[in-house]
Amino acid sequence: MRAAIRHGEFTDFTNLVARNSVQGNLMIVPQAYAADFEAYARANPQALPLIGRSEPGSPHIREIAEDLDLRTDVGGYMVFRDGALVDTPRDITGLWREDFVAFVLGCSFSFESLLLRHGVRLRHLEQGDVSAMYVTDIPTVPAGPFEGPLVVSMRALSPQDAIRATLVSARYPQFHGAPVHIGAPEMIGIRDLDASYGGHGMRRLEADEQPVFWACGATAQIAALAARLPLCITHHKAHMVVTDLPIPDAD
């Protein structure tokens, strides 16, 4: 999958592929901000479970994938300068700097595999869609220049599956753990399910479904934007870092 992405042969969202491999959010910051960003992730582990960090200047993280090249192996990137999105390239080789530090953070795509194994129906996958994201009014714990609201991903589940998904996902803190909310979007500051963060993802509920919300790695993007870093680079939407780490067996 990484080779296909690298060579431009796979350009879709990664949620429907590489289901047995852990996927992750990407955040690349200049080294001057790396310690603060790591502190922010560790202070908000439900949103930002740290699964890998590169050495300064290295686009590799051997612990999560032997041949991973973070300059080419992600299907889309967002480049932010001074708090503004300036580009969405498919390759960041030309932008790479010797002081870049890359962080890979756990992603809900990984626990979706586990939910499916436990018989939870994920309608957005059946429809070939991704889960929608929303900005809540739940604050994160600040660290250095990083602070801001929690971003969540939403899945539409039957009431029984909402409980089952809660119990299954809680066992995997490295993939965001248990949901932060079930049911009433307005209770966490979401006024309109149609208005998702980034504008993508399945937003409509059937009559017998409840929205279930999990902490989301996109929380890091909001915080990095608000911190007006001179430069940072993240993955774009649902184009995640595909690692070699296996999804644990469901028990």
Add this chain to the structure above:
Amino acid sequence: MRAAIRHGEFTDFTNLVARNSVQGNLMIVPQAYAADFEAYARANPQALPLIGRSEPGSPHIREIAEDLDLRTDVGGYMVFRDGALVDTPRDITGLWREDFVAFVLGCSFSFESLLLRHGVRLRHLEQGDVSAMYVTDIPTVPAGPFEGPLVVSMRALSPQDAIRATLVSARYPQFHGAPVHIGAPEMIGIRDLDASYGGHGMRRLEADEQPVFWACGATAQIAALAARLPLCITHHKAHMVVTDLPIPDAD
């Protein structure tokens, strides 16, 4: 506590007392129905977790309490004949029969202790109230003459506590396990939170609370009524069997 109940010195609901002892629902049926009732309980273990059964004719269950006398040690009883409530005595010594078999089934009062230990706020307890019960449209698994809808108990919790309570209670299947529903009463056939089963219990939600519903032992009462047993006796409302079994330590 049992001695106080036996001697008429304690006449309140048992949810605020004996917090470190497992409490249970009581169902007494003629021996002719005992096998079917046990099958019904085993087929619906979330509602009817079996924690004790007496020998025919014995009002004692030594496994759950050495000196328990089920004719006198419950604060209130309901006597049903042919599917109708005919009496609510405080003592059933005069009604006891040599063919009676008593079942004690786990009760949510036991997991409330565990929720409190985990920091979940239970407002109904702060107000000296019990949890309200509701009849849902979720069917139980029939066995012999026993069938009918699932009865649930409701607690008003903050969204965060709803998730926490789900994870804690799930570890204790003997006390009903995880909730069956969080959030939207109408999704499980409850149209009016004010109209609780039996008419008691805290029914009002604050703006920042969600209703969380657990399977409830009162499910057995509904099933026994619908089966029109010639005679059966249950505990009355929140007057539970107080056992000597300890509430497990929270981990």
